[in-house]
Amino acid sequence: MSLEQFKLAQKYADLQQQYLDRHTQVIDQGVTPLVQRHGKTLINFSSNDYLGLVSHQAITAATVDYLKQHGIGAGAAHLVTGHHTIHEQLEQRLAQITGYPKAMLFSTGYMANMGVIDALMGNLSDSKDGIIYQDRLNHASLLDGGRLSCAKLRRYPHLDINQLNAWLNQDSSAQKLIVTDQIFSMDGTEAPLHDLIKTAEQHQAALMIDDAHGFGLRTQPLPKVDIYMGTLGKAIGTFGAFVAGSELLINYLKSRARTFVYTTATPPLIAAATLAALDVIAKEPWRQLKLQQHIGRLRSALMGQGWQLLPSQSAIQPIIVGNAEDTLALSAKLLEQGILVSAIRPPTVPRGTSRLRITLSAAHTDEHISQLISALARVCHQLA
Incomplete structure (x- = not known):
């Protein structure tokens, strides 16, 4: 066995030389x-x-209390025996907060984005001829979801709705998915959501937003889109992610999102901590x-x-x-x-x-x- 074929020493030396x-x-x-x-x-x-919630005493207390009563791990995947009552309560709370009919938990935002895009546009669906449109500065998880799906991926210039519309005007495919960060993680800029919604409606495309860096920071929810993804490890201060949307969408994803189906559920005590964090945000x-x-x-x-x-x-x-x-x-x-x-x-x-x-x-x-x-x-x- 040998790794020499991959020329790692030279590749790593190149990274060092470029300060990368x-x-x-x-x-x-x-x-x-x-x-x-x-x-x-x-x-x-x-x-x-x-929001400075990672070390909040009320969240810590809720986590410790749950730990003492129920232990740490979920024990299995959500679809086996890993979906606990506290998970269900959190999903219902997240749907209520975001204003969508239903929500589902994922272990990470990366897994959520990969799972959703592949489930809609990948080999398990009938979308092989569909096109995914993504902002050029989208997070790696969104881009990797597009690559995993094997659907055609087009990346429009950052925030360039005119170019997106021009491409959609030429698109005769039956299935079109627009995907964007809402707040871009390395720039801090925000997607023009109202324009994107108008564009999606005009061209009969579906719209997915990744609100990882915005969820929990707004006093009012964003306008509704087809697929909403939020994370829990940033402003909420805990861990994990969720996707919200129609009941049909969530039911389908629970059967076809591979990153949900084939992984152990997050520890229930994380759900307890997240519920406590959502209470703190509402009260403070x-x-x-x-x-x-x-x-x-x-x-x-x-x-x-x-x-x-x-x-x-x-x-x-x-x-x-x-x-x-x-x-x-x-x-x-x-x-x-x-x-x-x-x-x-x-x-x-x-x-x-x-x-x-x-x-x-x-x-x-x-x-x-x-x-x-x-x-x-x-x-x-x-x-x-």
Whole structure:
């Protein structure tokens, strides 16, 4: 047996030369707003814990209570004996919150996106001649779902509804699926949902949105689409994902979404934690307000410092740097000042657009934001 045929040594050396190799960053303790790493306390601006719920006492208490009564694992796949009463309660709650007739749980957002797209457009369906239209900056899970399905995949320029309409005008296939992130994970920009809904209706296409970075952050649900996917490991602070839609859609997916059918259900205690988190969000609306205040303050300060920002009004605030080497260097300079901000490089983002990806949380204090702004000002001064 040998791995030499894959030329891994040369491939990895090439990654290192381009500053594109990656390493896990071990956190000793904490999530948001502070973490301990290698004995040093850092302000964490690289977490998706947008509402600061990961360490909330009420959620922890609900999880521990369930653990003591019921244990940890689900024991089987959802379709065997792994679907517990608490799972069912959570699915009903998620359907109610999003305003759809029915919802179903998936182990991860990646599995949800892969499973849904393949079930609708893949080899198990009659959609081999269908076309999937995706925003060019969609998350990898959406793109991989399209590739897995073996249906034709067309990627329109980011947010370019005109190009999407032009392609749809030429499309005579019977089955058309438009797929988009709602908030784009590396840009923070938001899809023009009303225009997409109008486009889908005009061309009799189905519309699927991935709201991983938006679910839980809005006071009002989005307009309805055919397929809604949300995650639970970001603003909700727990783990997993769900898909919401019509009763027919969910019933079909439970029979045909391979990433649901052929995997063990998530631990029921995660469902208990998620229900508690949804209660906290309903009872503590100040969290969304605090997050919006942080976003406005940071954007104003960074524009004043001259950084290249993207038009994001979300908790994701990228600073475009350009090449991977410079981006890593800037991240390291911030780390020296006790600020943890991830350097995002290709292939996660297009070449030439490496960036510092700042993510904000309601758990950050005003002083944390001040320290971030001051640290970026010092770095900016060093570059001048």
